[in-house]
Amino acid sequence: MANQKLEIMLEVKKEGVILSKTNNGFEIDGVLNPAVIHYGDFIHIFYRAVAKFNYSSIGYAKLKTPLEVVERLDVPVIFSQFEYEQHGVEDPRIVRIDEIFYLSYCGFDGVNALGALATSTDLINWTKQGVIVPQLMFDEFKRLAESKGELNEKYLRYNEHERIKERKGKKVLIWDKNVVFFPRRINGKLHFLHRIKPDIQLVCIHELSELTPDFWQNYLLHFKDYIVISPKLKHEISYIGGGCPPIETKEGWLLIYHGVHDTEKGYVYCACVALLDLENPQKELARLPYPLFKPELDWELKGEVNNVCFPTGSCVFGDTLYIYYGAADEQIACASVSLSELIKELLANKKQDEK
Secondary structure (H helix, E strand, C coil), X not given: CCCCCCCCCCCCEEEEEEECCCCCHHHCCEEEEEEEEEECCEEEEEEXXXXXXXXXXXXXXXXXXXXXXXXXCCCCCECCCCHHHCCEEEXXXXXXXXXXXXXXXXXXXCCCEEEEEEEEXXXXXXXXXXXXXXXXXXXXXXXXXXXXCCCCHHHHHHHCHHHCCEECCEXXXXXXXXXXXXXXXXXXXXXXXXXXXXXXEEEEECCHHHCCXXXXXXXXXXXXXXXXXXXXXXXXXXXXXXXXXXXXXXXXXXXXEXXXXXXXXXXXXXXXXXXXXXXXCCCEEEECCCCCECCCCHHHHCCCCCCEXXXXXXXXXXXXXXXXXXXXXXXXXXXXXXXXXXXXXXXXXXXXXXX
């Protein structure tokens, strides 16, 4: 398929900004990258709120309809309590599995950014489960992950950290973030995506207690087997990462993720879409050959970080899929698209070289 002249068939509507920063100290520098879940009579939004000096916590807002905010708290609901998150709780995603809410996020300690988890049964009281990704320095990661052959050169470029092994008295670890859970067990197992640049990887386990150092060492020995999606298209060629929790459809898991490409003005973050197999989400069925949407409007082009559309949450009403995203790392916006038309477009772009 030639990528030079792709006819864009989908109509995506930019619904506009739904949350902006306020004068409250915890969100005075920006709001972005929201976790979104439709539960009960409301849409619940847990969003990254940025205070001075890039210190992040998680704020909360409630929507009655996809675009109508009816409540917003003036204090954060999740904030730093432990060393692994002492400089910030960032970029949440949320799902409900077996009557438990799983809110994954990035814990930043000032040096390392690692995927962590909090759980709740009521969306009010949260129990921190700690870091749930591997905590390894680059040399150990490389030794394990290359046991079956050399890695893509980008793994070295993005994860070596200029060969610095210690900073601020802490070991410099592989950054592993964008942890996104599937919204139900598949064949009895929990599945979650995570991202060690440049690809998206998959983990499947029966219980969280399995995520031990031994588990991760064995996982990394077979690292290439767990890569779900790799960047291959022009708009995502630098690196990709998980976005919204996958949406179950009869054709497969609809995965909205972010794709990044470099330009003379810096990185550009777009919303991208793929379709994964329902029973074996390791298998990519189709991928949209163009961005679902990209930075075009003023508040997407200019902000704390320019040229960013960073999707992290969604909800479906009828045939309309609403996608919530961080705009230029400063505001939260929403875009909508026909779910059936999106699936149809994906099916028209099925992979020819299926795994």
